[in-house]
Every structure is written in C-alpha cells, then in structure tokens.
Amino acid sequence: MDLGLGISKKWDYFVDKFFLFLTFLGAILVPLSLIGILIVFLKEASLAIQKFGFVSFIFSSEWDPVFEKFGGAVPLTGTIIVAFIALILGVPIALGIAIFVSEVCPNFLKEVIRLAVDLLAAIPSIIYGLWGLFTLAPIHARYIEPFLQKVFTPIPLLGKLFEGTPLGIDLFTAGIVLSIMVIPFTASIAIESFYLVPRVLKESAYGMGATKWEVIKDVMFPYCRIGIFGGIGLSLGRALGETMAVAFVLGNINNFPTSLLTPTTTVTVKLANEFTEADKDIHLSALFYLALLLYIMSLFIIASSKYLIMRVRGK
Amino acid sequence: MRERVLKIRKLTSTTILTITGLCALWGIFWLFFIIFDLIRHGIASINLSFFLEVPTPPGEPGGGLKHAFIGHLLITLGAISLGIPLGILAGTFLAEYGRNYRLSNVISFLADTMVSVPAILIGAFVYAIMVKPLGHFSGWAGSVALAIIMFPVVIRSTEHMLKLVPWTMREAAFALGAPYYKVILQVLYPAIKTGLLTGALLAIAREIGEAAPLLFTSFNNNFLSYNMNGPMASLTVTIFVYAMGPYDYWHTQAWAAAFVIALTILVLNFIARIILKGGKH
Numbered sequence: 001m002d003l004g005l006g007i008s009k010k011w012d013y014f015v016d017k018f019f020l021f022l023t024f025l026g027a028i029l030v031p032l033s034l035i036g037i038l039i040v041f042l043k044e045a046s047l048a049i050q051k052f053g054f055v056s057f058i059f060s061s062e063w064d065p066v067f068e069k070f071g072g073a074v075p076l077t078g079t080i081i082v083a084f085i086a087l088i089l090g091v092p093i094a095l096g097i098a099i100f101v102s103e104v105c106p107n108f109l110k111e112v113i114r115l116a117v118d119l120l121a122a123i124p125s126i127i128y129g130l131w132g133l134f135t136l137a138p139i140h141a142r143y144i145e146p147f148l149q150k151v152f153t154p155i156p157l158l159g160k161l162f163e164g165t166p167l168g169i170d171l172f173t174a175g176i177v178l179s180i181m182v183i184p185f186t187a188s189i190a191i192e193s194f195y196l197v198p199r200v201l202k203e204s205a206y207g208m209g210a211t212k213w214e215v216i217k218d219v220m221f222p223y224c225r226i227g228i229f230g231g232i233g234l235s236l237g238r239a240l241g242e243t244m245a246v247a248f249v250l251g252n253i254n255n256f257p258t259s260l261l262t263p264t265t266t267v268t269v270k271l272a273n274e275f276t277e278a279d280k281d282i283h284l285s286a287l288f289y290l291a292l293l294l295y296i297m298s299l300f301i302i303a304s305s306k307y308l309i310m311r312v313r314g315k
Numbered sequence: 316m317r318e319r320v321l322k323i324r325k326l327t328s329t330t331i332l333t334i335t336g337l338c339a340l341w342g343i344f345w346l347f348f349i350i351f352d353l354i355r356h357g358i359a360s361i362n363l364s365f366f367l368e369v370p371t372p373p374g375e376p377g378g379g380l381k382h383a384f385i386g387h388l389l390i391t392l393g394a395i396s397l398g399i400p401l402g403i404l405a406g407t408f409l410a411e412y413g414r415n416y417r418l419s420n421v422i423s424f425l426a427d428t429m430v431s432v433p434a435i436l437i438g439a440f441v442y443a444i445m446v447k448p449l450g451h452f453s454g455w456a457g458s459v460a461l462a463i464i465m466f467p468v469v470i471r472s473t474e475h476m477l478k479l480v481p482w483t484m485r486e487a488a489f490a491l492g493a494p495y496y497k498v499i500l501q502v503l504y505p506a507i508k509t510g511l512l513t514g515a516l517l518a519i520a521r522e523i524g525e526a527a528p529l530l531f532t533s534f535n536n537n538f539l540s541y542n543m544n545g546p547m548a549s550l551t552v553t554i555f556v557y558a559m560g561p562y563d564y565w566h567t568q569a570w571a572a573a574f575v576i577a578l579t580i581l582v583l584n585f586i587a588r589i590i591l592k593g594g595k596h
Contacts (some may be wrong), residue, residue, distance in 0.1 A: 012494040012496075012497070013494070015494070015496055016494045016495050016496045019495075019496040019499070019500075020408075020412045020495075020496075022404055023404045023405065023407045023408035023411070023412055023413075024408050024412070024413070025404070026401045026402070026403075026404030026405030026406075026407075026408060026470075027404075027405040027408035027409055027413065027419070027422050027470075028422070029401065029405060029466070030405065030422050030425050030426045030429060030466075030467065030470070031421075031422060031425055033429070033463060033466075034425055034428070034429060034432075036440070036444075037432075037436065037437075037440045040440055040443045040444060041436075041439070041440070041443075043443075044443050092338075093338045093341055093342065094338075095338075096334060096335040096337070096338025096339070097335070097338050097339050097342055099332070099335040099338075100332075100335040100336055100338060100339045101339070103332075103335075104332050104335055104336060105336070105339070113339050113342075113343070116342060116343050116346050117342065118584075119346055120342065120345070120346050122520065122580055122581075122584055123349065123524075123577065123580075124523075124524020124525065124526075124551070124576065124577075124580065125524075125526075125527075126524060126525075126526040126551050126554050126555060126573065126576075127349070127353065127524070127573045127576070127577055128349070129555075129558075130554060130558050130569060130570065130573050131349050131352055131353070133558055134356075134558070134566065134570070135348075135352050180342075180345045183342055187342075211324050211325055211327070211328035212328050212332060213327060213328035213331045213332060214324070214328065234431065237431050238431070240433070241431075241432070241433025241434070241435070241436070242433070243433065243434065243435040243526075243527040244526045244527055244551075244555065247555070248555075248558065248559070268433065268435050268527070271435050271439060272435060272527065272530055275439065275442070275530065275531050276530065276531055276534065287439075288439065288443070291435075291436055291439045294433065294436065295432070295433075295436050298431075298432065298433055298436075299428065299432065302428050302431045302432070303424075303428045306424065306427050306428055306431075307424075310424065310427075
C-alpha cells in the first residue's frame with residue numbers, strides 16, 4: 001500500500017507538472033502570436049520598407065504594380081476617412097440607444113433592444129457587405145444621394161461633399177454600412193457604464209431639481225466618460241479593420257476621394273482585392289507594409305480602449 | 316421668468332429623450348431591414364439542389380453550392396479542433412495555475428485585445444507562415460486562421476467561468492489529497508461544462524461567418540474537394556466571389572448562402588442562451 005501510494009504520488013506530481021506545462025503553453029501562445037504577427041509582417045514588408053522608406057511610403061499616392069511604385073497614402077487616408085464617417089454617424093446613435101435603454105424605456109423593452117443590439121453585432125460582416133451592395137447601394141444611387149445633392153448643392157461648403165455622380169458605390173454608402181456595424185460596440189459598453197453610476201449620485205441631482213437630461217448630461221456622462229471613450233475606441237478599432245462590409249461598397253480605386261460620392265479604397269479593401277493577385281514580390285511586400293501599419297494602428301487603439309474599459313469594470 | 320426657464324429645461328429634456336427613442340428605432344430599423352432582405356432574397360433561391368449539387372460551369376444557371384458547404388464544414392471542424400482545446404488550456408492556466416502571477420493578468424489583457432485584431436490581418440499572417448512556405452493554398456491554412464480567431468474568445472470565456480467557481484470547491488478536493496490536475500479535470504471542468512459548451516458555441520458562431528481570413532488561406536475552389544491540403548471553397552468566400560460576379564443566378568445563390576450562414580449563427584446563439592439559462596437553475 002505504502003509503495004503504491006508513493007508511486008501514485010510521484011505519478012500525480014509529474015502529471016500535474018505536465019498539465020501545468022500544457023496550459024502554460026496555451027497561454028503563452030497569446031503573446032507569442034501577437035508578437036509573431038508583428039515580426040512576420042515586418043519581415044514580409046522589409047523589401048518595401050527598404051525601397052520606399054516610411055515617410056515617402058505613407059505620403060505617396062502612387063500605386064502602380066506595372067512600374068513597381070507603391071505608396072500607401074490613398075488606402076491609409078481612405079481607412080481613416082471611412083472610420084471617421086462611421087463614428088460620426090454611429091456613435092451619437094449608439095449613445096442615444098444607451099440612454100434610452102438605461103434611463104427612458106420601460107422594462108419590457110430593455111431586453112428587446114439589448115437583444116437587437118446583440119444581433120446587430122452577431123451579423124457577420126460579409127452579410128452587411130452583401131446587403132450594402134444589393135440593397136443599400138441601389139437605394140442610395142436612386143433616391144438618397146440625388147436627394148442629398150438637391151438639398152446640399154446650394155450650400156457653399158457642404159455642397160462640395162456631395163459632388164459627383166450618385167452611383168451608390170462610394171464613401172457615403174460604406175460609411176453608412178459601417179456606422180450600423182459599430183453601433184453595438186459603443187452602445188453595449190455605454191449601457192454597462194450607465195448602470196454603474198451610483199443611485200445616490202443621480203438621486204441627489206434629481207433632489208436639486210435637475211431634469212432627466214440634465215442628470216444624464218451633468219452627472220452620468222462625466223461619471224462614465226472613461227467607459228464611453230473605451231466603447232468609442234472599440235468601435236474605431238472595428239471600423240479601421242473591417243474588410244468585407246467595405247469591400248463590397250467602396251470600389252477599389254486608388255484615388256483620393258473628392259467628395260462623399262466618390263469610390264476610394266482602404267487598407268483592408270486593398271488587401272482583400274490584390275493579395276492573391278500580386279505576382280511580384282514588391283507588390284506583395286507593399287501590401288504587407290500596409291498590413292503592418294494597420295496592425296500597429298489598430299493594436300494601439302484596441303489595447304488602449306480595452307485598458308479604459310478594464311479600469312471602469314475594476315472600479 | 317423662473318417658470319419659463321423651467322419650461323424650457325423640461326422641454327429640452329423631453330425633446331432629447333424622445334430623440335434617444337428615435338435612435339433605438341433607427342438601430343432596430345436597420346436590423347429588421349437586413350433580416351427582412353436576407354429572408355426575402357434567401358428563401359427564394361433555397362431548394363434541394365442548392366445543397367446537393369455542385370456548381371454548373373460559369374454562365375449556366377442552376378447547380379448548387381455543395382462544394383462550399385463541404386469545404387466550410389471541414390475548415391470549421393479543423394478550426395474547432397485546434398482553437399477550442401488550446402483556448403480551454405490557456406484559460407485554465409490564467410484562472411488556475413497562473414492566477415497569482417502578474418503575467419497572467421497581462422496575457423488575459425492581451426487575449427482580450429487579440430479578440431479585436433482585424434480578421435483580414437490574421438489571414439495575411441497565416442498566408443505568410445503557411446501558404447507561402449508550402450507554396451499552395453490549403454483548407455488547413457483556413458482552419459488555422461479561424462482557430463486563431465476563436466482562440467482568444469475561448470480563453471476569455473473559460474477563464475471567466477473558472478473564476479466563477481467558488482474557491483471552497485477546490486479546497487474540498489485538495490483536502491481529499493487530490494492533485495491540482497485532478498481537481499481541474501474531475502471537479503472544475505464538470506462544474507463549468509455548460510459554461511464551456513456555451514463559450515464554444517459562441518466562439519463558433521463568431522468565426523463561422525468570417526470571410527476575410529479565408530481569402531488568402533483556403534482561397535476558393537470551384538470543384539468539390541475533400542482535400543484539406545488543397546484550396547477549398549467556403550460559403551463566405553463563395554458569397555464574396557458570387558456577389559461580385561456578373562451572373563444573376565450567382566447573386567441569388569450568394570443571398571441563399573448568406574441566409575444559411577445567418578440562420579446557423581442565430582441558432583447557435585439561441586442554443587447557447589438556452590443552455591446558459593438552463594444551467595442557472
């Protein structure tokens with residue numbers, strides 16, 4: 001008995017250490033893959049980095065596979081503009097939804113709206129893209145964009161935004177589709193932070209005679225600003241890295257957009273369209289260079305927003 | 316004067332709160348618009364041959380997407396068998412063996428960050444480490460890309476579930492002389508099995524609609540293939556290719572495929588919710 005117990009104890013010890021090792025291996029894969037992606041992108045992009053440098057790459061708008069001249073200015077600007085439009089349209093709506101759910105609507109509606117927000121997040125981006133291409137783009141081209149042109153053209157500066165032929169495949173459509181997609185990220189984090197506001201704080205503001213909106217604006221928003229920033233950051237991260245939804249409706253044209261109604265390209269759209277067709281090493285390397293820049297940009301934004309959200313949850 | 320100010324303040328408040336209601340309506344409007352469209356276009360072109368037949372030569376209407384269904388299934392199974400066990404192991408380290416190390420907090424944070432890394436970059440990464448060295452696209456590469464996407468999702472849910480188990484439960488097992496691995500395998504995992512299952516289902520629901528990571532890894536294939544070492548069709552990539560293609564019947568088939576994917580995701584989410592609710596009682 002004694003001997004058996006001893007052996008089984010030793011056996012247990014080894015198995016335990018082995019299992020510990022296995023789980024550790026799994027866990028260490030996380031930082032390894034994040035760093036691995038960075039290293040692999042750096043290595044694959046090295047050809048383009050050497051040839052074009054950093055400054056001239058991000059400021060050059062040439063993208064010419066035939067003459068092997070590549071610059072990332074257009075896709076990089078496109079990425080930022082599309083994300084910007086998506087946030088301008090999406091974030092106020094998301095915050096509105098969050099206020100409505102946490103402060104205004106009756107209880108039975110709360111679950112319904114939260115479910116709807118969850119569902120918006122669960123729809124894969126390829127379906128947003130397909131729907132954007134076949135449903136939204138024609139509607140935009142036929143009704144919405146001509147209407148916007150009629151309204152805005154007489155106004156000096158805003159008129160510029162809506163110049164061009166309304167084709168539906170443009171910045172505007174891409175921005176609208178993305179703005180719907182980013183709603184859940186800001187909304188769910190904002191709802192969560194609104195619930196964390198201490199009751200006493202709100203009650204005391206009401207006690208002083210504040211209206212509901214004043215309580216939201218002067219008590220809840222300042223209290224939740226970190227969480228809200230985090231949520232907006234997550235939306236931004238999503239908007240920057242979104243591929244399929246945008247690939248359908250943005251066209252892949254390497255020109256700077258001159259108005260909201262012109263097609264352009266983003267880093268992700270360029271990758272999706274050209275990656276498998278790049279037959280020259282330098283072309284592929286330039287694409288990896290774009291991927292590297294996008295990776296660094298989105299990793300930074302995502303990590304800082306997650307940090308903010310973590311701080312809110314820890315409070 | 317004071318009365319007027321009060322009135323204006325009240326009016327402002329009511330106006331803005333009404334606008335927030337409109338915001339909610341706006342979100343729900345788009346959701347219903349998309350779902351309605353998906354059903355309208357999707358149902359119209361779903362029939363038996365859509366599931367059971369391979370594609371006709373381009374330009375000849377008819378045929379189905381059997382090749383994409385098989386490909387998608389095989390790639391997803393590969394991803395599940397890689398991503399879920401690894402995710403559970405890593406989550407176990409973070410919540411159990413490594414719970415007191417600062418490193419675990421860092422890894423947990425990084426996993427949370429990894430969840431949001433743009434999917435297309437994962438595709439480019441797998442292209443560089445698998446497709447380029449091997450010289451060809453493959454179903455396995457697609458599985459690896461999807462596994463990388465599922466991995467952090469599973470880690471987070473496993474870690475979360477394990478941390479919900481009261482510490483006394485482990486102590487009771489330790490007191491009987493059980494080594495840690497036995498506590499984990501025979502006490503903790505059974506205790507959180509519904510949670511693990513839910514986490515796995517949600518992770519699958521998340522990756523099953525991904526197209527971007529498959530574009531450069533499993534690529535596409537117009538023929539039925541069971542060979543995971545070669546390029547393979549998937550529903551999502553087929554949707555992209557067909558939607559951008561010139562033929563009308565391609566477009567309707569893309570809608571039908573999108574409908575099937577959306578339905579699958581909905582069902583997975585639904586089952587996960589039911590399991591979670593059942594487990595709480």
